[in-house]
Amino acid sequence: MNIQTETAIARATSPQNSHRRIQAGTVRQMCGDISDMTLWRWLDNAELNFPKPTYIGRRRYWREADVIAWLEAREVAA
Numbered sequence: 001m002n003i004q005t006e007t008a009i010a011r012a013t014s015p016q017n018s019h020r021r022i023q024a025g026t027v028r029q030m031c032g033d034i035s036d037m038t039l040w041r042w043l044d045n046a047e048l049n050f051p052k053p054t055y056i057g058r059r060r061y062w063r064e065a066d067v068i069a070w071l072e073a074r075e076v077a078a
Contacts, residue, residue, distance in 0.1 A: 021054070021061040030067055 028034050031042075042050040051070055053060035 018065055020064045022064045022067070024053070024060050024062075026064075027062050027067055030071065 022030075024036065024039060028036065028039055031039070034042075042048050043052065049070070051062055051066035053062050055061075
Protein backbone atom coordinates (compact mmCIF):
# COMPACT_ATOMS: atom_id res chain seq x y z
CA MET A 1 0.00 0.00 0.00
CA ASN A 2 1.42 3.40 -0.89
CA ILE A 3 1.65 6.45 1.38
CA GLN A 4 -1.20 8.29 -0.39
CA THR A 5 -3.54 5.36 0.15
CA GLU A 6 -2.52 5.01 3.80
CA THR A 7 -3.14 8.72 4.39
CA ALA A 8 -6.52 8.50 2.69
CA ILE A 9 -7.46 5.48 4.80
CA ALA A 10 -6.55 7.33 7.99
CA ARG A 11 -8.74 10.28 6.98
CA ALA A 12 -11.66 8.13 5.87
CA THR A 13 -11.81 6.09 9.03
CA SER A 14 -12.41 9.13 11.22
CA PRO A 15 -16.14 9.62 11.96
CA GLN A 16 -16.43 13.13 10.53
CA ASN A 17 -15.24 11.94 7.08
CA SER A 18 -17.35 8.82 6.61
CA HIS A 19 -19.33 10.49 3.81
CA ARG A 20 -16.58 12.63 2.30
CA ARG A 21 -16.88 12.96 -1.49
CA ILE A 22 -13.79 13.08 -3.67
CA GLN A 23 -13.34 13.99 -7.32
CA ALA A 24 -11.97 11.80 -10.10
CA GLY A 25 -8.45 13.25 -9.87
CA THR A 26 -8.18 12.24 -6.23
CA VAL A 27 -9.55 8.77 -6.97
CA ARG A 28 -6.99 8.34 -9.74
CA GLN A 29 -4.16 9.33 -7.39
CA MET A 30 -5.37 6.97 -4.66
CA CYS A 31 -5.44 4.11 -7.15
CA GLY A 32 -1.81 4.57 -8.14
CA ASP A 33 -1.95 7.65 -10.38
CA ILE A 34 -3.97 5.85 -13.06
CA SER A 35 -5.22 7.58 -16.20
CA ASP A 36 -8.80 8.73 -16.72
CA MET A 37 -9.17 6.03 -19.38
CA THR A 38 -8.14 3.34 -16.87
CA LEU A 39 -10.70 4.69 -14.40
CA TRP A 40 -13.35 4.57 -17.12
CA ARG A 41 -12.41 0.96 -17.94
CA TRP A 42 -12.63 -0.03 -14.27
CA LEU A 43 -16.09 1.53 -14.06
CA ASP A 44 -17.14 -0.32 -17.22
CA ASN A 45 -15.86 -3.71 -15.99
CA ALA A 46 -18.53 -5.30 -13.79
CA GLU A 47 -16.10 -8.00 -12.57
CA LEU A 48 -13.92 -5.40 -10.82
CA ASN A 49 -16.88 -4.06 -8.83
CA PHE A 50 -15.31 -0.59 -8.69
CA PRO A 51 -17.50 1.90 -6.77
CA LYS A 52 -19.83 3.93 -8.96
CA PRO A 53 -19.65 7.73 -8.77
CA THR A 54 -22.39 10.21 -8.09
CA TYR A 55 -22.77 12.84 -10.78
CA ILE A 56 -23.27 16.47 -9.86
CA GLY A 57 -23.60 18.37 -13.08
CA ARG A 58 -20.94 16.84 -15.31
CA ARG A 59 -18.55 16.05 -12.46
CA ARG A 60 -18.07 12.68 -10.82
CA TYR A 61 -17.74 12.24 -7.06
CA TRP A 62 -17.01 9.08 -5.10
CA ARG A 63 -17.43 8.35 -1.41
CA GLU A 64 -13.86 8.20 -0.17
CA ALA A 65 -14.71 5.31 2.17
CA ASP A 66 -16.03 3.23 -0.78
CA VAL A 67 -12.83 3.70 -2.77
CA ILE A 68 -10.67 2.82 0.23
CA ALA A 69 -12.75 -0.28 0.96
CA TRP A 70 -12.37 -1.36 -2.67
CA LEU A 71 -8.59 -0.85 -2.53
CA GLU A 72 -8.32 -2.84 0.69
CA ALA A 73 -10.43 -5.66 -0.74
CA ARG A 74 -8.18 -5.81 -3.81
CA GLU A 75 -5.11 -5.92 -1.59
CA VAL A 76 -6.51 -8.80 0.45
CA ALA A 77 -7.46 -10.70 -2.70
CA ALA A 78 -3.92 -10.34 -4.09
